[in-house]
Amino acid sequence: MNPVIGITPSTQNETNMHFVSAANIAAIKGAGGIPIILPFVVSEDQIRQIGNMIDGLYLTGGNxxxxxxxxxxPHPKLGEINPxxxxxxxxxxxxxxxxxxxxxxxxxxxQILNVALGGDMYQDIYAQIDGELLQHKQHAPASHASHFVHVKEETLLREIVETERIKVNSRHHQANRNPGKDIQISGIASDGVVEAIESxxxxxxxGVxxxxxxxxxxxxxxxxxxYNAFVQACSENENNT
Structure with missing residues (x-):
C-alpha cells in the first residue's frame, strides 16, 4: 500500500485559513505517497492518534x-507568528x-524541526549574521534554483542526492543556528548559512x-x-508496523 503522509498546513492569522500549496501535494503524490492535510490539535491523545494514523510527517514552509x-x-525583524x-x-x-x-x-x-529537538535559529539572518550574505529571498520564479549548497559527506542528504554540490531555490529570512539534540548540519551555503539538518x-x-x-x-x-527517499522510508516504516 502507499504510505500516508501527514502534511502540516500554513495559516493566516486574520482569516484563520489553513492551506497547503499544490506543489507540496504534487511532490508527495509524485513520489507515491498519499497526502493528507493535518488539523491543528493540542490534545495529547489526539496528537498520539494522528501519529498512529500516518506513516510519515511533512512539515511545510510558512510564517x-x-x-x-x-x-x-522577539527581534524587530521577526515576521508574523502563529503560536x-x-x-x-x-x-x-x-x-x-x-x-x-x-x-x-x-x-x-x-527550522521548527530543529527547534523542537532543542536547537535554535536566527530570527533574521541579515540582522543577526555579520558579513555579506547571499540573496536568500530570491527575485525569481519559485522553480528557479538560485544558489548552491555544499552537501557534507557521510550524511543522509549526501546519500540521497549523490553529489557534493546542489543548486536550490531560496525564500527565507530565518535559518537554523545551533543544531538540536542528536541533530547534525548536512548542507551549508557558501556564505555559511545552514541549509540542511538531519538526525x-x-x-x-x-530538514532542508x-x-x-x-x-x-x-x-x-x-x-x-x-521526496522519493522520504516516501520510501515511510513505506518501509508502514511495512514494519
Whole structure:
C-alpha cells in the first residue's frame, strides 16, 4: 500500500485559513505517497492518534517561529507568528520521534524541526549574521534554483542526492543556528548559512531550508530524489508496523 503522509498546513492569522500549496501535494503524490492535510490539535491523545494514523510527517514552509520556544525575545525583524501552529508542530514532531517515524521539513519546517529537538535559529539572518550574505529571498520564479549548497559527506542528504554540490531555490529570512539534540548540519551555503539538518540516529529525519516541492514539480531530479527517499522510508516504516 502507499504510505500516508501527514502534511502540516500554513495559516493566516486574520482569516484563520489553513492551506497547503499544490506543489507540496504534487511532490508527495509524485513520489507515491498519499497526502493528507493535518488539523491543528493540542490534545495529547489526539496528537498520539494522528501519529498512529500516518506513516510519515511533512512539515511545510510558512510564517515565522515564536522565538520564546528557544528562549529569546522577539527581534524587530521577526515576521508574523502563529503560536497554535508552533505548539502543534512541536508536539507532533515529538510524537513522530517517539514512534520512530520519518520526518521531512522544508524551509520553516526545517527550522521548527530543529527547534523542537532543542536547537535554535536566527530570527533574521541579515540582522543577526555579520558579513555579506547571499540573496536568500530570491527575485525569481519559485522553480528557479538560485544558489548552491555544499552537501557534507557521510550524511543522509549526501546519500540521497549523490553529489557534493546542489543548486536550490531560496525564500527565507530565518535559518537554523545551533543544531538540536542528536541533530547534525548536512548542507551549508557558501556564505555559511545552514541549509540542511538531519538526525544522527533516526533513519529518516531531514530538514532542508529551500523549497524542493517547487523544484520537484518542475522536474528537478535531485528534488525528486528527496521526496522519493522520504516516501520510501515511510513505506518501509508502514511495512514494519
Amino acid at each position: 515565522s517561529i515564536d522565538p520564546t520556544l528557544f528562549h529569546e525575545e 497554535i501552529r508552533d505548539q502543534y508542530e512541536v508536539a507532533i514532531i515529538e510524537e513522530m520521534q517517539t514512534q520512530q517515524k520519518p520526518i521531512l521539513g522544508v524551509c520553516r519546517g526545517c 544522527k540516529q533516526a533513519p529518516f529525519i531531514l 531550508q529551500w523549497h524542493p516541492e517547487d523544484l520537484a514539480t518542475a522536474g528537478d531530479t535531485v528534488s525528486k530524489r528527496i
